[in-house]
Amino acid sequence: MEVTSAAEVARLLGQTGYLCDDELATVTYLTLTMQRPLLLEGEPGTGKTALAEALAEALGLPLVRLQCYEGIDSTQALYDWDFPRQILHLRALEASGGAELEEAEKSLYDDRFLLARPVLAALQQSPALLLVDEVDRADDEFEAFLLEVLSTWQVSIPELGTVRAAIPPVVVLTSNRTRELHDALKRRCLYHWIEHPGLERELQIVRSRAPEVSEALARQVVGVVQQLRGRDLTKPPGVAETLDWARALHHLGTAELDLESASTTLGALVKYREDADRVKQALDQLLRA
Amino acid sequence: MVPTGSADELGARPGMTVRGGDEILLAFARALRAGGVPVTQDRAHDFLAAAALLGADDPAGVRIAGRATLCTGPDDLARFDQVFEAFFNDRDGLPRRRPVARTEPSLTDLPLDDGSAAADADEVDDVIRAAASPTEVLRHRDVAAMTAAEKQRLAGMFASLRPRPPLRRTARHQPWHRGDVDASRTLRSSLRRMGEPAAIEWRRRAQRPRRVVLLVDVSGSMSSYADALLRLAHRLTHGIGNVETFTIGTRVTHVTRALRTRDPERALVAAGETVPDWSGGTRLGETLRFFLDRWGQRGMARGAVVVVFSDGWERGDASMLAEQMARLRRIAHRVVWVNPHRGKDGYEAVQTGVLAALPYCHDFVAGHSLATYADLVEVIAHA
Numbered sequence: 100m101e102v103t104s105a106a107e108v109a110r111l112l113g114q115t116g117y118l119c120d121d122e123l124a125t126v127t128y129l130t131l132t133m134q135r136p137l138l139l140e141g142e143p144g145t146g147k148t149a150l151a152e153a154l155a156e157a158l159g160l161p162l163v164r165l166q167c168y169e170g171i172d173s174t175q176a177l178y179d180w181d182f183p184r185q186i187l188h189l190r191a192l193e194a195s196g197g198a199e200l201e202e203a204e205k206s207l208y209d210d211r212f213l214l215a216r217p218v219l220a221a222l223q224q225s226p227a228l229l230l231v232d233e234v235d236r237a238d239d240e241f242e243a244f245l246l247e248v249l250s251t252w253q254v255s256i257p258e259l260g261t262v263r264a265a266i267p268p269v270v271v272l273t274s275n276r277t278r279e280l281h282d283a284l285k286r287r288c289l290y291h292w293i294e295h296p297g298l299e300r301e302l303q304i305v306r307s308r309a310p311e312v313s314e315a316l317a318r319q320v321v322g323v324v325q326q327l328r329g330r331d332l333t334k335p336p337g338v339a340e341t342l343d344w345a346r347a348l349h350h351l352g353t354a355e356l357d358l359e360s361a362s363t364t365l366g367a368l369v370k371y372r373e374d375a376d377r378v379k380q381a382l383d384q385l386l387r388a
Numbered sequence: 389m390v391p392t393g394s395a396d397e398l399g400a401r402p403g404m405t406v407r408g409g410d411e412i413l414l415a416f417a418r419a420l421r422a423g424g425v426p427v428t429q430d431r432a433h434d435f436l437a438a439a440a441l442l443g444a445d446d447p448a449g450v451r452i453a454g455r456a457t458l459c460t461g462p463d464d465l466a467r468f469d470q471v472f473e474a475f476f477n478d479r480d481g482l483p484r485r486r487p488v489a490r491t492e493p494s495l496t497d498l499p500l501d502d503g504s505a506a507a508d509a510d511e512v513d514d515v516i517r518a519a520a521s522p523t524e525v526l527r528h529r530d531v532a533a534m535t536a537a538e539k540q541r542l543a544g545m546f547a548s549l550r551p552r553p554p555l556r557r558t559a560r561h562q563p564w565h566r567g568d569v570d571a572s573r574t575l576r577s578s579l580r581r582m583g584e585p586a587a588i589e590w591r592r593r594a595q596r597p598r599r600v601v602l603l604v605d606v607s608g609s610m611s612s613y614a615d616a617l618l619r620l621a622h623r624l625t626h627g628i629g630n631v632e633t634f635t636i637g638t639r640v641t642h643v644t645r646a647l648r649t650r651d652p653e654r655a656l657v658a659a660g661e662t663v664p665d666w667s668g669g670t671r672l673g674e675t676l677r678f679f680l681d682r683w684g685q686r687g688m689a690r691g692a693v694v695v696v697f698s699d700g701w702e703r704g705d706a707s708m709l710a711e712q713m714a715r716l717r718r719i720a721h722r723v724v725w726v727n728p729h730r731g732k733d734g735y736e737a738v739q740t741g742v743l744a745a746l747p748y749c750h751d752f753v754a755g756h757s758l759a760t761y762a763d764l765v766e767v768i769a770h771a
């Protein structure tokens with residue numbers, strides 16, 4: 100995890116195919132050196148989760164992903180006991196007719212029966228990269244719990260003792276801002292808002308992520324998408340949509356973007372009926388520009 | 389910017405006189421706090437550490453360090469850039485502490501009864517008076533027509549509102565003494581007894597408070613109600629908990645954080661400082677669109693009870709408003725439109741904005757007096 104500068108982070112990420120701007124590279128560098136969690140926010144499809152994946156690959160760390168959802172609790176994030184296996188174990192002991200009572204009991208709470216959920220797994224396999232995805236979907240209580248783990252890097256299991264990370268994991272949290280996160284959690288994190296990339300960078304991203312798409316087609320696709328973002332849309336397309344669209348056009352054997360191919364594949368780009376109508380009307384003009 | 393002294397040294401000697409890079413950065417953090425970004429001590433500490441890592445003599449590095457450590461949302465980022473520019477490049481542009489000159493009413497105390505006490509003293513004692521109490525009268529008076537003193541008295545009466553959150557059923561179950569059979573818990577408790585049959589466990593769907601989103605129109609035509617409406621929003625924020633408040637006018641401003649301050653007066657001042665467009669024009673359609681794009685669609689309005697406080701004066705074409713209200717209705721659980729003019733005699737829904745929005749509202753209620761606010765609280769609780 101020894102990186103010495105933001106430029107090196109950018110280079111490492113670039114090798115995995117993730118192209119980031121200076122600010123994101125610098126914030127990532129700070130995350131690694133200051134050992135703080137990184138909180139990423141931004142429009143859907145701007146590459147928040149992709150950054151975590153690329154970072155894990157670049158640093159050669161195992162990626163442990165915790166997908167948050169409403170109602171998630173600590174047994175789904177930390178650990179759980181494998182109850183059926185414990186019962187089987189007891190039955191086996193019964194059948195073999197051995198084992199003292201106390202010993203049998205003790206053997207139930209063994210590492211073998213511990214199901215390590217993402218947070219515990221990340222602490223156990225340190226160093227690791229822990230991705231807490233869409234943390235805004237979890238409840239407030241879960242946030243408080245997460246805060247506790249993020250500040251101490253340890254988890255105590257009453258039956259086994261405390262598990263502590265030898266090296267604190269690199270933590271990336273992503274949020275779509277469906278609700279405001281608690282200030283206490285934000286305070287612990289470095290914050291970065293990911294914007295849509297500019298024309299040249301997006302072109303680079305398409306070239307590196309979808310190398311099968313020809314340069315000319317990629318340039319046309321990115322050009323149209325960039326214009327669309329400036330327009331009046333309910334949901335402006337993200338980078339993920341750009342890639343989908345470019346790939347869709349490629350699969351249909353399109354060499355050059357024209358009115359017909361664009362309108363038939365529009366479903367890959369805009370996901371609202373109102374948007375689709377608007378884009379269709381303006382397509383002619385967009386393609387000429 | 390000169391790189392000297394580490395953050396720890398600075399913390400150890402708070403009263404030091406050396407003008408180091410850290411001190412300049414701390415002064416910047418303070419300016420940022422004055423500019424409305426909630427900078428805490430430990431964040432400022434992180435900022436120094438991050439800036440030291442990137443080199444405090446590199447303006448771009450300091451900027452990135454500050455954005456990452458001091459900001460917590462896109463609103464903060466915009467303010468940060470403004471203050472940063474002003475602090476390091478052009479000191480004239482520093483945001484003013486009180487950005488908008490609001491006309492604060494001068495308050496004078498009046499006696500709590502209606503001022504006729506002196507006249508009453510002359511009257512014969514055995515006359516039975518059957519007037520309503522001044523408090524009760526005030527409850528039904530139009531907020532816009534009140535004097536400053538009456539408004540002050542009314543402000544205290546907002547505490548008498550008892551908001552209750554609207555509830556929704558969640559996907560999760562909770563143990564309950566009747567309801568459906570909780571098969572897995574029953575089986576587990578029986579397993580705990582090594583397969584002996586045990587008592588049957590029951591469960592029901594759990595209930596959680598639904599989010600309430602308040603959109604308060606603070607444009608010129610609503611200015612006489614803005615104060616009362618924000619007080620109501622403050623009361624709801626503290627009575628219900630899961631409440632998000634936005635002011636709409638020419639822009640959309642998220643004022644939840646300001647309204648979380650417990651003291652209503654301070655909360656209102658804080659909200660006043662946050663909102664840049666008091667008594668401006670209205671572009672309801674556009675602002676609603678911005679709200680839905682930036683917050684609503686992402687989830688803030690999803691399944692929520694959305695309450696719009698507005699008189700529906702829309703400048704120009706209302707088709708945009710209709711379109712956005714249709715969107716809002718598709719996302720939200722319930723849309724309530726509160727119009728301060730609704731409860732008045734001779735009111736007819738003729739404003740273009742109201743006409744465009746009405747088909748998409750579940751409830752259309754009055755909102756000009758405390759009594760109507762009490763009714764609104766009930767509407768929200770049962771939404």
